[in-house]
Amino acid sequence: MSLAEVTWSLLNRALEAYGDSPQATAWLRRHLARFHDPVRLAVVGPARAGKSTVVNALAGELVAEPGVPDTELSWYQVRQSRSRQELLLLDTPPVDRDTESRVVEGICMEADAVLYLMRHPQDADLAFLRAVQDHPVARAAPVTALGVLSRADELGGGRVDAIVSARQIARRHRREPGLSGLCQDVLPVAGLAACAGRTLREDEFELLAALAALPKQELDPLLLSADRFAADEARAALLERFGLFGVRLATTLVRRGARGQAALSAQLLQRSGLGELRDAVELYFTDRADVLKARSALIGLEVVLRMEPRPAAGPLLAELERTVAGAHEFRELRLIAALRTGRVRLPEELSEEAFRLVGGYGGEASARLGFEAAEAAGPALRHEAVGALRRWQEYAGNPLLGAAERRAAAVVIRSCEALATS
Amino acid sequence: MASPWLDVLDDTIRACAAHERQDLVDRLRVRRAQLVEPRVRVLVFGEPSQGKSQLVNGLLNAPVCAVGDDLTTTAPVVIRHASEPVATLVTGGDDEARAIEGPGHRPVPIESAAARANADETVVRAEVGLPRELLAKGLTLIDTPPVGAPTARHTRNALAALQQADAALLVSDATKELSSSELDLLTRVCALCPTVVVVLTKIDMVPGWRRVAERNQAHLARGGLPVTVLPVSASLRLAAARAGDTALNEESGFGALVQYLHRDLIGHADLLRRRSVAALTRLTADQLTAPLRERLAAAKETDTDELTARWRAAGRKLEELQRESQRWQTLLSDEVADLVADLDFDLRDRTRRILREVDEYFEVADPAKDWDEFAEWMYENLRAVAETNSNWLLDRFEWIARKIARQVAPRGSGSLRERWLESTQLDDHVGELRRPAIERFGVGQKLFVGMRGSYSGLLMFGLATTLAGMSLINPISIGAGAAFGAKSVFEERGNRLKRRQSAARTAAHRYVDDFFLIYGKESKDTVRMIHRDLRDRCTAVAQELRVEITESAKRIKEVIDTETAQRTARVRELSKSIDELTSLRRRAQSLTAAGTVRGLTA
């Protein structure tokens, strides 16, 4: 049984055991209902970190109002698109050292996953990320948080290549003990430019195109400073939407051949880091929605068992603990991140295969074993799985492996075993 | 060139030496050397990635300091005027941790100086010389590692560096308002280096920088920090320099900053110096005063309460002893009087009984025949009377002695009691005389045993020896002689029994009366002697006790007196030191009384 199935049955058994407690019943029903909702992703961070902007960028429309301090949690649904699964986004009020723990706990209970926004990774306040894991179930695996260097354009002084250098900073931090233990990955995003890119309007594109068409010696002085660029009213509005970095980037992209609104929009998406951020959200969260949902539900269940202990629930508690301790899915998610971020290094081909086997390209058996979904048939899958299992067992037997590699190989073997016996 | 600030600084150094703070002396000496140089040291500091290094580059129009998007600066760069560009890396030196290697100076190409300094752990600073008008006027610029960076070492170094600066520029970029940690930092900095401005950098990339500047100014005002905010853009400044574009240079805001450095800092070097010395002295005086105050408080607090209480208790004890001695003397006299009466009655009673028996005996017995036997009987009986009576005397005295002892040396007189026990444990032979049957020696017992030691001789010669024969035997022998003398007469004259019997009775009566008289007198003498001895001993003990307590009270008093004297001296000394430091601090304060400079915290 998968983690989701086990969890589902646990929740239903708890519902029976707590049939006489209206409060517990309501709570459990809510978690059962949540089970089939889209993943709930909270965007969290200190004041003016760009949370509302990132929410808009992810949503692809101006749902939250950026630039205005938020005071409460607000939900925004992101509809399913061609390639992306549905997502429920949660814009939150700022959290910092002085935030009441009630607010933090509220966010932790409501969300299945979080994006933690930081402006400078070196002085980020990691208390929130620690709070996210401050729960017996959550501690089992830090699989629900992503660190985001928001306003990444500012790290590089607003230069056109700012995101490149921000990426380097992120790369350094995602392997550092501080952040890597608390979140799956650290990614940069220039939220403002990304948001503008995703919600790019016709008139804006035209203005940008006109600017890009100006001779270099005319345009460059304009782009030297925000003050200069905002001298004209239409340009000021554009600056408001894109930021100086966004404008610089957009005009450069148009000059380099981004023809048309859609093309510019797509390129802005990539150049602002939003593309990678969405990929990461998909890889770590929405693709494994069942695991995250199960995790949230287990946390909910643990709360009931702790708040209203009773003899009938005793076996449930034991089973909950066993489930959490043995949840292979969490380990898979951690390994996916470790391989992605380079926290674990395996030889090139093996790294790729490990990533696939533990579900980096999708959790279904065919995706894990590298089959196109259509041609996948039971015996072929099993044969492939047995082959992979043998290869990985052999690899794990190598006495020269380091501790991290050995642990990674063990996780892969366990995944192969599951595939071979399913 | 006796300038007042130099005097104050020298006095401060002397004060540090007087208070044995060599560390402060060393630091101040370094600072003194800097202050007598005609240069203004301006320190650029702030949180990570705020554009500190780029600001310095902008001021000098040269890429002297390493600039990067991630954490960049790890070693300070000190930039002075030089006719030719030069750069040196300083290793070791004043950093204690690396003192083993000693200071080292390594010349390096100027373009790579800062980058090398940042890459090399052992470099404590890079020193750069540049031919620049700004520097030639007497400015030294210092770029520093970020404050609040992950490594606490940087913060500590930056704050230490601040003590050696005449003025400081807090760099904060325009993408956000001053954070609470930056405001905290500013407050701390103002105490170390009172001449500060906030430089708001990167205004080129932030459309709303004017609002940020306004709000920063408001934050500063609210925090009681009258510090000016100067908005600048190093990017624009450098672009302007490259293009020779004066309008752009104007937009960069560097004009105002350079003017501030020129007019307000270099132009007021003497005031800066005074301010620096004032701050330094204030800080040092506070540093020196804090432990003094603690010690002063402690000195004032150390109480002789406990001693005084003990002294008072001793006084009370003495009074009590005085009262007690009256009481036990009376008690002793009363008890002895009772004893004498009782002994007398007992003796009388017993002898009367004997006489009755004598009378009965001679109703029938014939003295002529039975005298010897009678004399034997009589002798034994009187001896028994004397023994019982004198034993009673001894027992009663033992009891009295215990009772008095309890009064004289009551329980709980502590060491005194111990000594008292020792002093009465003399005379081993006493124990042999009459070994007490009680295992545990109570005070009374000891007293009594001790006492007996002295009067046992008396007893021996008085009572016991009497009993043993001599004086008691004499009257009997006489009496007996008389009786025997009569005996032959009786026998010769025939059976005149009645007369013989009456004569024997008379002889016996006389004999018993003699015994009564003699023994009674002996017994009373003994009682008197024991009484006197007991009284003397008790008086001696009480006296000893008194002396003891008086002595200890005197000692306690002495201790109290010397301690009080010492404490007063210490308090006076500490107060004097504190006063001196306070006046030094006041002198420092008055250095800055005149003149104000923009961006200075007064």
Ligand SMILES: Nc1nc2c(ncn2[C@@H]2O[C@H](COP(=O)(O)OP(=O)(O)OP(=O)(O)O)[C@@H](O)[C@H]2O)c(=O)[nH]1
């Ligand atoms: N340069 C730049 N500015 C940004 C970026 N993202 C947001 N901003 C600006 O930062 C300000 C705050 O953005 P918000 O998205 O409202 O930030 P927030 O975290 O939701 O703020 P609160 O809700 O008040 O905590 C706005 O003025 C945005 O224009 C970015 O990626 N780059």
Ligand SMILES: Nc1nc2c(ncn2[C@@H]2O[C@H](COP(=O)(O)OP(=O)(O)OP(=O)(O)O)[C@@H](O)[C@H]2O)c(=O)[nH]1
């Ligand atoms: N747009 C713009 N960017 C700037 C300006 N000044 C600095 N920067 C950028 O800000 C980033 C940090 O600049 P640094 O000068 O290295 O900052 P720092 O405060 O010395 O950084 P640390 O030494 O790491 O503390 C770099 O990417 C610079 O390009 C400015 O005036 N305008």
Ligand SMILES: [Mg+2]
């Ligand atoms: Mg917001």
Ligand SMILES: [Mg+2]
């Ligand atoms: Mg620097």
